[in-house]
Amino acid sequence: MTIFSNAMKAASPFKTNGIRLASYLSKALTVKQFGNPLDSLSLESSTIKCTEPSQVVVHMLYSPINPADINTIQGVYAVKPQIPFVCGNEGIGRVVESCKSDSKLKKGDLVVPRKNALGTWRDYVVASEDDWLKVPSDLSPVTLATLMVNPGTAYRMLTDFVDLKPGSVVIQNGGNSAVGQSVIQLCKHWGVKTVSIVRNREGIKELKKILQEMGADHVLTDEELKSTEVFKSKEIPAPSLALNCVGGRNALELIKTMGENSTMVTYGGMSKQPLTVPTAALIFKDITLKGFWMTRWNWLHDKDGQREHLVNELCSLAKQGVLQSPPHTLVHIDSWITAIEGATDSRGLVGTKYILSFEA
Amino acid sequence: MTIFSNAMKAASPFKTNGIRLASYLSKALTVKQFGNPLDSLSLESSTIKCTEPSQVVVHMLYSPINPADINTIQGVYAVKPQIPFVCGNEGIGRVVESCKSDSKLKKGDLVVPRKNALGTWRDYVVASEDDWLKVPSDLSPVTLATLMVNPGTAYRMLTDFVDLKPGSVVIQNGGNSAVGQSVIQLCKHWGVKTVSIVRNREGIKELKKILQEMGADHVLTDEELKSTEVFKSKEIPAPSLALNCVGGRNALELIKTMGENSTMVTYGGMSKQPLTVPTAALIFKDITLKGFWMTRWNWLHDKDGQREHLVNELCSLAKQGVLQSPPHTLVHIDSWITAIEGATDSRGLVGTKYILSFEA
Structure with missing residues (x-):
């Protein structure tokens, strides 16, 4: 159980209209120097909570390991986050806490990252509600975890x-x-x-x-x-x-x-x-x-409604059975070395996508 | 003098409303087999005249040697005319005879080829009046001879x-x-x-x-x-x-x-x-x-008015002094070997454009 009791909470840094905020012990796959993923990554634990009223706490369910993530760890990707950073661009999470009562996102909502390089390889994420996109709850979480980057890329290349x-x-x-x-x-x-x-x-x-x-x-x-x-x-x-x-x-x-x-x-x-x-x-x-x-496309279409439209399209195509989840292997975050080894296997396309899982 | 007397004319092949058509002794640089230009080209003479009322007779003044012409002779260009053919895509000529009284082109008009691969390396060309574009008479013929292909290419690439x-x-x-x-x-x-x-x-x-x-x-x-x-x-x-x-x-x-x-x-x-x-x-x-x-562009825009617009633009820019003729060497058609040798010099860009001249 990773949710601390509310009683452990320190003095709130902002007015919460009486809502008491929880703290969360979060495990995060963190990069402290660029290089070979097995050497560069380490699993770090820290206690996190909302520090701004616009934030929500999301419990990640599944986060895939995409080729771009590996290149980011190696420091050879076009986006080079400031060190140290938590890895991961894609994934599906569930809102466990909204830090203000009128948040657009409610406890229980399923969300995918809207913001690039949000760091999805961790079990709890505190981020602005604007950094997330709500997705339907009637699709399998594994499908949703892998729907935005790769099927999104295919969809755009075929239509644009x-x-x-x-x-x-x-x-x-x-x-x-x-x-x-x-x-x-x-x-x-x-x-x-x-x-x-x-x-x-x-x-x-x-x-x-x-x-x-x-x-x-x-x-x-x-x-x-x-x-x-x-x-x-x-x-x-x-x-x-x-x-x-x-x-x-x-x-x-x-x-x-x-x-x-x-x-x-x-x-x-x-x-x-x-x-x-x-x-x-x-x-x-x-x-x-x-x-x-895909990252540039997301940047370009963040404000014009096209991102939401794409997410809805992909979900609708998944619901119709047009887009199916790729063959995959779920690996618990604690066994991340197995997942990274599998995803970087020198034989390349071994036919399964490695997905980190954060179930307790 | 290359114009035969009208009296030499054989029976007219079409009704000319009493207009008597002339015959012309034309010299043409002809390709009989693809290969090295010096081996493949020969200067052939023949007597030509209008055979259709839609035709005009044009006396070429100047025709440049462009790289595409050399590639065409070698048989390695994207357009491979049927053998034998007269070489040359560009040039400036003067109408010496319209084969019907209401032709759009009149004797004395300056014209450039509208049709690709018309064969401009000859002193007299008989072709449909639709195969030519009329150009202004207040520009130097050398400028007009070299205005359509290379400045045209530059203009389109900079604007399209x-x-x-x-x-x-x-x-x-x-x-x-x-x-x-x-x-x-x-x-x-x-x-x-x-x-x-x-x-x-x-x-x-x-x-x-x-x-x-x-x-x-x-x-x-x-x-x-x-x-x-x-x-x-x-x-x-x-x-x-x-x-x-x-x-x-x-x-x-x-x-x-x-x-x-x-x-x-x-x-x-x-x-x-x-x-x-x-x-x-x-x-x-x-x-x-x-x-x-440029050839594809000409094909695509043959009917939509854009070709005429481009020719007018180029002529206007030449008149303003914006587009100047390249440094060039005029070589009489009888000395074509000198021109071909110069244009295919292995040192490449020697800084002068070879232009065939057809003055008597």
Whole structure:
């Protein structure tokens, strides 16, 4: 039991109209220096409580480990928080205390972070009520924990760059990534054809079957892409959108398949190799190259209602069964080393998303 | 004298309302097989005349040799005409005969090709009046001969991709190319700052001086770009537009200087190396990569009035002295070997544009 008795509370720092505020013993995965995650992270405990009337106390339920979190710990991500900081960008929590009586968020509400780099890898978070977005309570918490970053990225990339219609073709590498799976699910729902490129691996047949059952039209390994006849034979039209999270030679193979006046959106660089773009593709095929970063999108659309709209859309798609939770492994915060080891496994896409759990 | 007497004319193939049509002995630089220009080109003579009432006969005055012409002869350009064909995409000519009395074009009108791959490397051209655009007669023919392709490309790239304002910065490689010089001239006129990258060469000081007198703000060699402080010191803002005709490592150096949410437009690949694009530039700096091809633009805007508008704009800018003719060498069609040798000189940008002349 992590909630202290109200009697333990020190003098309130602000007027609470008689409401007595609780203190919480919170465990937080904290970064004190940038570097290798296993060396850089430590689980720190501290007592926290509201210090401003605008705040709420949220008990996190689940927080996934995303690639961007690992890069943030390594100090190589575009957002470099001031040290020390609590890691984690995504997750689902439940409001356990509103620090004023007329708060927009009430005890029991399910919330996801609105603010970037809020630090979700901890069991209790005290933050402004404006740092959270309320989400429906009739979806599974695991689904909600993983709905905003990866399915959000897939949704935006499929809607913001090219006017896709039923029958349009989207090609993507990293087809088995969390974003890749959401792309497959959304395209299936919208009648858009997908060509998903995956790395050859043990169990490739089973992986193809899983993705096909998810709605994938064509699943090809890197090698199969080079010799496939599906484009040459006009079995499917040339892709009007390509989604790239790999870079290097792999992205070039995608570009070769793309149609005139098409767009490639890059949202990751797993190969750590830059993109190689033939001049002729730009000039004569009129291909456009863009990047997408969910964090920037959130910054840009924080005030215009589009963030709330996206969250509602994603929840609605999850409720319809269009967006399904990725295969995942829940690991209790106390066993965080297991979770980090799994998420940074050098074999890469091992097919499960590691999610920290904060149940007592 | 190349005009045959009317008396030599054979039976007219169409009703001419009594107008008697002339025949012309035309010399044309013709490609009979793709390959090395000196081997592939030959000067062919033939007798030509109108065969349709919609046609006009144009006496070419000047036709420049552009890089795209060389690539077309080599058979490596995106447009591959059917063999045999007369080479040449650009030039200025004078109407010497309208084949019907109510033609839009009258004898004496100056015209530039509207149709792509019309074959301007010949002294007489018979083509539909719709294949030509009339241009003002108060500009020098040499200026008009070189105004549509390179200044046109510069104009469109500066206006179609980024909303440039006075004080905005454009960076370009190939700063001494025909397009590069037009970019400098137009930016100077519009109050936009330019950073032009050129290759180090003999006479680099003189070249820099010429470009600066043309209006260039910063002229840097490839090496100087790597160590320049103008961006780090905030002496000038980060470029919002980059224009690339080189590719490879050179384009990467441009990308490094570019600001957030900026655009690189590629219109050539002189290094014959593909572009190398860091993933982070796309995702975190939100850089967009596009291509530009004047021929496609002409196709797209052939019917909407924009082509005529562009021609009028370019002529107006030339009349104001904003756009100046590039340094050039006029070579008579009979000495075409000299012109081709000069234009394909392995030293590349030797600083003069070769223009074929058709004066008797």
